[in-house]
Structures are given as structure tokens and as C-alpha cells.
Amino acid sequence: GQNIDQPTEMTATEGAIVQINCTYQTSGFNGLFWYQQHAGEAPTFLSYNVLDGLEEKGRFSSFLSRSKGYSYLLLKELQMKDSASYLCASLGYSTLTFGKGTMLLVSP
Amino acid sequence: DTEVTQTPKHLVMGMTNKKSLKCEQHMGHRAMYWYKQKAKKPPELMFVYSYEKLSINESVPSRFSPECPNSSLLNLHLHALQPEDSALYLCASSQLNQGQGIGYTFGSGTRLTVV
Numbered sequence: 015g016q017n018i019d020q021p022t023e024m025t026a027t028e029g030a031i032v033q034i035n036c037t038y039q040t041s042g043f044n045g046l047f048w049y050q051q052h053a054g055e056a057p058t059f060l061s062y063n064v065l066d067g068l069e070e071k072g073r074f075s076s077f078l079s080r081s082k083g084y085s086y087l088l089l090k091e092l093q094m095k096d097s098a099s100y101l102c103a104s105l106g107y108s109t110l111t112f113g114k115g116t117m118l119l120v121s122p
Numbered sequence: 123d124t125e126v127t128q129t130p131k132h133l134v135m136g137m138t139n140k141k142s143l144k145c146e147q148h149m150g151h152r153a154m155y156w157y158k159q160k161a162k163k164p165p166e167l168m169f170v171y172s173y174e175k176l177s178i179n180e181s182v183p184s185r186f187s188p189e190c191p192n193s194s195l196l197n198l199h200l201h202a203l204q205p206e207d208s209a210l211y212l213c214a215s216s217q218l219n220q221g222q223g224i225g226y227t228f229g230s231g232t233r234l235t236v237v
Contacts, residue, residue, distance in 0.1 A: 047225045049225075054210070054233070055231070056212055056228035056229060056230045056231050057165065057212075057228050059226070062225055101164055101165075108153075108177070108178070109155075110167075110225070110226055111167070114163065114164050115162075117162075
């Protein structure tokens with residue numbers, strides 16, 4: 015089975031940096047994904063890690079440690095539009111299982 | 123075309139109605155998925171089709187009936203639903219080889235309300 019844990023809510027101010035952590039326990043691991051989801055909309059792909067280390071994509075970076083079952087998503091230069099739910103998802107043998115999501119609120 | 127298209131975007135149905143949700147992709151993806159998402163909850167997997175064959179059914183009640191007529195289309199037939207089935211229904215597709223790390227492409231969802 016899959017068990018994915020991430021904080022429920024986080025707040026930050028515009029222009030700041032925020033790190034959203036995710037821990038996972040899976041049977042069969044083929045990668046860790048981060049998705050962004052605005053209320054009432056579909057999740058959109060942000061990043062993917064399958065090897066240990068940091069993947070950088072513009073203002074977003076994601077880190078993975080397979081030995082620790084740990085990942086984080088780093089958001090820099092926060093903008094108001096970054097207020098959304100951020101879903102950590104683990105790819106098992108063939109399917110993607112989502113964590114409960116972290117609701118990020120960016121304030122002016 | 124890099125999209126997954128779902129129709130309708132919104133659907134209100136009575137408990138005795140029969141309706142269908144439709145999903146279409148033209149990215150050549152051979153895996154397609156139905157997820158159900160309640161408010162403030164993560165998406166929960168319902169069904170997986172691989173090469174147009176049902177490969178995973180996550181113990182979904184029979185009032186939900188999936189169908190994959192061809193490699194580009196995925197339907198979800200609904201019959202005798204309950205109010206608690208009201209949710210956002212998301213369709214997604216992916217390549218079967220996840221080594222490229224592109225993950226799933228999600229449609230914009232169908233917001234279903236059962237009255």
C-alpha cells in the first residue's frame with residue numbers, strides 16, 4: 015500500500031520562499047510527483063523526481079531522498095497566484111497515489 | 123494536442139437518472155484513469171485502463187460503470203447514484219512507461235451533483 019503525509023495548511027507572504035514537505039511509504043516506488051491544484055480545477059503537473067537530489071524548474075524546485083522516504087517542494091518569489099493546494103503523489107507499480115494536499119495561502 | 127478533454131463540465135442528475143461522463147485524449151497515451159475528488163480531499167483512484175482493458179477497479183460500486191471504446195476515449199456510465207456520489211470526477215491519461223516522468227495529464231473534470 016501507499017501512505018503519504020504532508021502538512022494540511024501553510025501560509026506565507028508574497029515574495030517569500032516556502033518549503034512543503036512530504037513523507038511517503040510505498041510498496042513499489044517509481045517516482046514522486048508534485049501537482050498544483052486551484053479550487054475547482056484539475057491538478058497540474060509541477061515536478062517529478064525518481065533519483066535522489068534536487069530538480070529545479072524556474073521558481074519551483076523539488077527534492078527527493080529515497081532512503082528517507084522524503085521529498086519537498088520549494089517555491090521561491092511567491093506570488094498571489096501560487097495560493098493553491100499542492101499535492102504530493104507517489105507512483106507505485108502502475109498508479110499514482112496522492113497525499114491529502116497542502117493548502118498554501120499567500121498573503122500580500 | 124496535449125490535453126485531456128472532459129464533458130460535460132457540470133452535471134446535475136437525479137438518483138434515478140442514467141448519465142455518462144466522457145473523456146478524450148489524442149496524445150497516444152495507452153493508460154487512462156478515472157479519479158473521484160471530494161471537496162478538500164485528494165483525488166481517489168476509481169478505475170485504470172491499460173491498452174483499452176480494465177486493469178484496476180478500486181472496489182467501486184457497480185452504479186459506476188467504466189467503458190473504453192478505443193485508445194482515445196474513456197466513458198463513465200452513471201446509474202442510480204446517491205447524493206454522496208456528488209464530487210469532481212477527473213479523467214487522466216499517461217504513457218505506460220513512466221520512466222519519462224511526465225506523470226498524468228488531467229482533464230478539467232466534471233463537477234457532478236446528485237439530487
